Amino acid sequence: MDTGTSSTIVLRNFVAKGRAKGYAGKSTTWSTLGGKFKTKHKALIDFTFPELNNQKAVTWICQVDEKHAEEESCYDMIISMDLMTSIGIYVDTSTKEVKWEGHAIPLKQCGDLQSKEMVQHIYHISQQPTIITEAEECQSCILDSDYSSVDINERINELKHLNLEDKKLLKEMLNRHT
Numbered sequence: 001m002d003t004g005t006s007s008t009i010v011l012r013n014f015v016a017k018g019r020a021k022g023y024a025g026k027s028t029t030w031s032t033l034g035g036k037f038k039t040k041h042k043a044l045i046d047f048t049f050p051e052l053n054n055q056k057a058v059t060w061i062c063q064v065d066e067k068h069a070e071e072e073s074c075y076d077m078i079i080s081m082d083l084m085t086s087i088g089i090y091v092d093t094s095t096k097e098v099k100w101e102g103h104a105i106p107l108k109q110c111g112d113l114q115s116k117e118m119v120q121h122i123y124h125i126s127q128q129p130t131i132i133t134e135a136e137e138c139q140s141c142i143l144d145s146d147y148s149s150v151d152i153n154e155r156i157n158e159l160k161h162l163n164l165e166d167k168k169l170l171k172e173m174l175n176r177h178t
Contacts, residue, residue, distance in 0.1 A: 001098060003091055005080035010062040013070045014077065015043040028063060039063040047077070049089075052103045058087060 097104040
């Protein structure tokens with residue numbers, strides 16, 4: 001994230017085939033600490049911020065950097081003020097956090113995302129197994145259900161495989177947790 005950049009830029013390697021063709025137009029010249037370069041195309045891309053909200057996708061038109069290769073660049077994408085102001089992401093310099101929709105993460109140090117461990121960690125966050133997601137949804141459904149009309153004593157009495165002593169113990173346990 002770069003609060004000093006006016007337009008979001010993505011490396012060509014991260015643009016799906018055919019996505020940059022429809023947005024060709026006049027070129028933009030960029031002046032950076034590393035020198036000047038031009039972008040000639042824009043691309044519509046979809047992405048997430050897995051550390052902030054893994055479920056919400058963002059679709060944005062970005063400038064395409066066709067000059068720099070992934071291996072020689074310090075970035076895959078530069079998220080600039082155009083995108084940040086549009087979706088409400090902000091960099092809080094007093095707390096050294098990036099904040100979005102009630103979520104916050106610490107600012108990264110320069111070079112952190114070049115660490116293999118850090119990149120793997122972020123990747124695993126974004127690739128949460130569907131079984132975990134399904135289990136969490138199931139748990140929420142169970143916890144959010146309204147059980148007020150259920151007569152626990154009646155239900156326990158219907159359990160034919162339990163003897164009277166076990167039914168009494170079960171009722172006591174359930175009463176302690178309600």
